[in-house]
Amino acid sequence: MKVLSTGDYVGNMTNSIAQFELLIGLKKKGIDVIVVAYFTEEILKKFKDADIECIQDFPKSKVDFDYIKNMKSYVEKYNIDIIHAFHGKALRNTIVAIKDLPVKLITYMGSTSIHWHDPSAYFTYLSPRVDKIICNSDFVYKHVKNQLIGKRKNKAIRIYKGYNPDWFAELPVFDMTSLGIQKETTVVCLAANYLKVKGIEYYIKATYHIDPNANVQFLLLGDMRGNKDIPQLIEKSPLKKKIHALGSRSDAVSLFKGADIYVQTSLKEGFGRAISEAMCAKLPVVMTNAGGCTELIDSESGIVVEKKNPKAIAQGIMKLVNNKYLRVQMGQNAYKRIENVYPISKTIDETLALYHSILES
Numbered sequence: 072m073k074v075l076s077t078g079d080y081v082g083n084m085t086n087s088i089a090q091f092e093l094l095i096g097l098k099k100k101g102i103d104v105i106v107v108a109y110f111t112e113e114i115l116k117k118f119k120d121a122d123i124e125c126i127q128d129f130p131k132s133k134v135d136f137d138y139i140k141n142m143k144s145y146v147e148k149y150n151i152d153i154i155h156a157f158h159g160k161a162l163r164n165t166i167v168a169i170k171d172l173p174v175k176l177i178t179y180m181g182s183t184s185i186h187w188h189d190p191s192a193y194f195t196y197l198s199p200r201v202d203k204i205i206c207n208s209d210f211v212y213k214h215v216k217n218q219l220i221g222k223r224k225n226k227a228i229r230i231y232k233g234y235n236p237d238w239f240a241e242l243p244v245f246d247m248t249s250l251g252i253q254k255e256t257t258v259v260c261l262a263a264n265y266l267k268v269k270g271i272e273y274y275i276k277a278t279y280h281i282d283p284n285a286n287v288q289f290l291l292l293g294d295m296r297g298n299k300d301i302p303q304l305i306e307k308s309p310l311k312k313k314i315h316a317l318g319s320r321s322d323a324v325s326l327f328k329g330a331d332i333y334v335q336t337s338l339k340e341g342f343g344r345a346i347s348e349a350m351c352a353k354l355p356v357v358m359t360n361a362g363g364c365t366e367l368i369d370s371e372s373g374i375v376v377e378k379k380n381p382k383a384i385a386q387g388i389m390k391l392v393n394n395k396y397l398r399v400q401m402g403q404n405a406y407k408r409i410e411n412v413y414p415i416s417k418t419i420d421e422t423l424a425l426y427h428s429i430l431e432s
Contacts, residue, residue, distance in 0.1 A: 076108075076157065077106075078106065078161065081110070085323065091118065105124045153174065175430065178196060205229075208232075209363065211341045233418030242322075242324050260292065260332070262349075271293075271295070289313060291317065294318065331354070337364065341362065346368075350408065353406045359379075367408070369408065
């Protein structure tokens with residue numbers, strides 16, 4: 072079986088590790104994998120070490136005729152059976168390229184951003200040319216299924232996005248004293264680039280409900296340029312001197328390893344890459360009831376609170392701040408939950424089964 076995968080691997084390696092480890096795992100299972108994408112040198116080496124052929128190519132626009140021509144030639148040259156598309160822009164162009172070719176097309180959806188009433192969706196994920204849509208959580212699966220009509224509902228399939236804590240085992244633990252944080256301090260962390268749906272303002276506002284004398288400090292990782300109000304909200308906080316807005320970081324998982332609690336205050340979340348990484352770092356999670364992310368944890372590995380409720384978020388945080396045994400135990404349980412419930416090995420096996428199923432059908 073020959074599978075061609077499209078994607079974009081130019082960011083931080085940890086951002087796409089679950090994706091490329093899936094493809095490497097499929098290669099180890101005997102699938103002949105070819106990857107067409109842009110790559111960093113580090114990720115390109117990962118693929119080549121796994122004996123996966125890589126082609127540097129990615130569309131420069133929504134409709135890139137050179138890319139369309141190239142994709143058609145790749146499918147014909149390598150006798151591709153299945154295309155597994157991971158990027159919306161690549162998917163749009165790929166659909167045009169293979170419209171008359173006998174190849175199956177699978178794509179991946181990790182959010183609830185597609186809607187049946189959006190005409191542009193029919194050029195990508197809702198296109199009749201797409202054979203299957205892999206959804207990374209039940210929450211996303213139910214949403215995608217609701218956007219499909221009649222028999223097309225069968226296109227949606229749920230395969231959880233698996234992780235492996237061993238991927239991060241060799242990363243160093245961040246030294247919080249470099250930020251002026253004493254060792255006995257409880258460190259709370261949130262990581263997300265600013266988007267309205269991430270609810271970051273509620274993370275900051277939660278600090279308004281925490282005793283300024285509590286021995287706790289807060290990290291905020293990510294690009295906040297999408298909202299100029301965030302610095303003002305921090306300035307208004309009674310704990311403003313205990314909030315460290317660190318911007319975009321390539322060492323987020325190392326920071327997680329040095330922290331004690333992870334918080335996610337989203338309004339809507341597909342599954343949660345940062346949450347999975349934090350769980351791999353043995354952090355308990357305080358999260359809002361924002362959808363798919365709540366599937367990641369259970370009552371023994373985290374706390375779910377009401378979204379848009381800073382006071383409830385603060386109470387969840389302080390429950391763990393005030394009980395070291397509980398937060399350590401929950402962190403261990405979070406780690407075990409990734410190992411036992413959401414391992415990458417399960418994702419690989421279920422994806423492989425889908426490949427065989429779609430070809431047999």
